[in-house]
Amino acid sequence: xxxxxxxxxxxxxxxxxxxxxxxxxxxxxxxxxxxxxxxxxxxxxxxxxxxxxxxxxxxxxxxxxxxxxxxxxxxxxxxxxxxxxxxxxxxxxxxxxxxxxxxxxxxxxxxxxxxxxxxxxxxx
Numbered sequence: 001x002x003x004x005x006x007x008x009x010x011x012x013x014x015x016x017x018x019x020x021x022x023x024x025x026x027x028x029x030x031x032x033x034x035x036x037x038x039x040x041x042x043x044x045x046x047x048x049x050x051x052x053x054x055x056x057x058x059x060x061x062x063x064x065x066x067x068x069x070x071x072x073x074x075x076x077x078x079x080x081x082x083x084x085x086x087x088x089x090x091x092x093x094x095x096x097x098x099x100x101x102x103x104x105x106x107x108x109x110x111x112x113x114x115x116x117x118x119x120x121x122x123x124x
Contacts, residue, residue, distance in 0.1 A: 002026035002113050004096050009118030016086050016122070022079040022096030022115060030074040033099045035111055036081045038092035038120075045095070049081060050104030059104045064090075086122045093117040 008020040020036070035050035049060045049070040058070050069082040079096055097111035 002098075004098060004113055004115035006094060006096050006115045006118040009094060009120045011121045011123065012086055014086060014088055014122055014124050017082065017084045018086065018120060020081040020083070020094055020096075020118060020120075022081075024077040024079070024098060024113075029077045029098055031100075031102065033101055033104045034070075034072060034079045035097045035099065035104060035106075036070065036079075037095045037097060037108065038090075039095070039117075040092045045108055047106040047108070048094070050106070051079065052104055053102040057104060059106070061106075083120075086120075088122045088124045090120060091122050092120060094120050 003025045005023045031053050033053050036048045037045050038048050039045040048064055049068050051058045051070045051072045055072045067085050071080045095117045096115045098113040099111045
């Protein structure tokens with residue numbers, strides 16, 4: 001059974017940093033691209049960042065560009081999203097997702113497996 005589990009969320013002050021982790025199990029994900037998404041209550045889930053299956057191709061949304069680093073450890077089936085200079089508008093539930101393809105895309109429907117999400121709250 002495929003499972004993605006996010007961790008690392010929490011409460012942080014504006015300007016602070018967090019590192020989110022996503023642990024994958026149930027199969028080998030070395031050939032999967034991976035994305036991070038977030039959802040603010042009342043809004044659609046949005047793409048934040050993604051990384052290709054080989055780990056060197058990354059994509060970031062304009063809303064977070066320059067403030068996040070995404071990485072992938074294929075040996076451990078772990079993915080990470082490091083967020084810096086956090087802002088109150090970054091408050092959301094953050095999800096990791098895996099796609100049965102090598103290339104990152106932004107479309108939510110392109111991802112095959114999803115975690116349950118982890119809450120990030122940024123106080124002003």
